[in-house]
Amino acid sequence: MKAIVCEEFGLPSTLQYKEVASLKPKKDEVLVRVSACSVNFPDTLIIQGLYQFKPTLPFIPGSDIAGVVKEVGENVTAFKVGDAVFGFAMNGGFAEEVIVQSNAIFPKPENMDFPIAASFLMAYGTSYHALKDRAKLQKGETLVVLGASGGVGLAAVQLGKLMGAKVIAAASTDEKLALCKHYGADLTINYEKEDLKKRIKELTDGKGADVIYDPVGGHNTEQALRATAWEGRLLVVGFAAGTIPKIPLNLTLLKGCQIMGIFWGSFAMQFPKKNYQNTMELMQWFSQGKLKPHIHQIFPLKETAKALEEMMQRKVKGKIVIQNQ
Structure with missing residues (x-):
C-alpha cells in the first residue's frame, strides 16, 4: 500500500510518499481502507519530534480517519467487512490502510461523507470534552475561543452556542x-489589531470571561487569563503559536480561577464509555444539522506534505483533508 512515511523528524518536506507493507489486524483491532484523513495541528508537531510523545521512527502520521472496514480481528463483533466507519488512530492515517482499535471507531452515518467524517471526531471530541467534562460550561456563561477559525476552534464556537453560552x-x-x-x-476580537485583555473586559461589561478555550498558546494566553471572571476556567488545548506560555500562578489566586489541561486522545483511550456517550451526543447534533465541519481544502495523499505546510503557515480555516482516490 502507499503511505506517507516519516523516516526522520523534520519539516513536511522530509516526508516520504512510498510503498509499505500491508497490515494485519490483531484480535481487538480493525483494518480500515482509508478514504479520508484530516490534518490536525499536532500532526505538524509529531513529524518534527515536538509533540508530547515521539513515535518510534519510521512511522506514518495521521490520526483522524474515515473509511471502509477491510478486515477485523478475531475478537471484534461490532464491525464487519464493508462497514463505513470513522474514528481515531494514534498514527498511521496518511496511508491507504490503517489499523484502528475497535473501541476507537464508530459507524459512519449515511448522510456524512468521508471528508466530513474524517474532520469530525478529533475536533468536536476535543472541544466537547473540554467544554462539557472539564469546564462544565453553563448556559448564559461567556466563552472566549482563541484561534477560533481553526478546526478545534470552530468546533468550540459551534458547541459553545449549542450549550447556551455567549461566544x-x-x-x-x-x-x-x-x-x-x-x-x-x-462577538469577535482581532487580536492582531486589538488588545485582547482590554477587549474581553469591554465585551463582558468588565466582568471577564467565564471560560477561555486556548488551542494557541503564546503571548495571548496570559492576556486572556488576566481577562477571566472570578472562578473562570482556562482550557489549555494546544500551542499552535509554537511557544508554551509561562503563567504567573498568582493570577489563579487573585481570580480564584482554574487552568485545565485538555488531552482528548488520552481521555478517549482511558474512558471509552464516556467518550462513546459524548460521541453519540455529537452525532445526534450532526444529524439534526446543528454541527458541521468547515472544509478548507482537500489534497490527494501524495500531496500530504503540502497540506501540512499550509497548516504550519496558518493559512487554514477549518479543516484540511487528505483523500485517497
Missing part, C-alpha cells in the same frame, strides 16, 4: 473572524 471568537484576521460569525460567534 466571543478571537482570531488573527478579519476574514477568519467573518467565518467564525458564520458559524455562530456572537
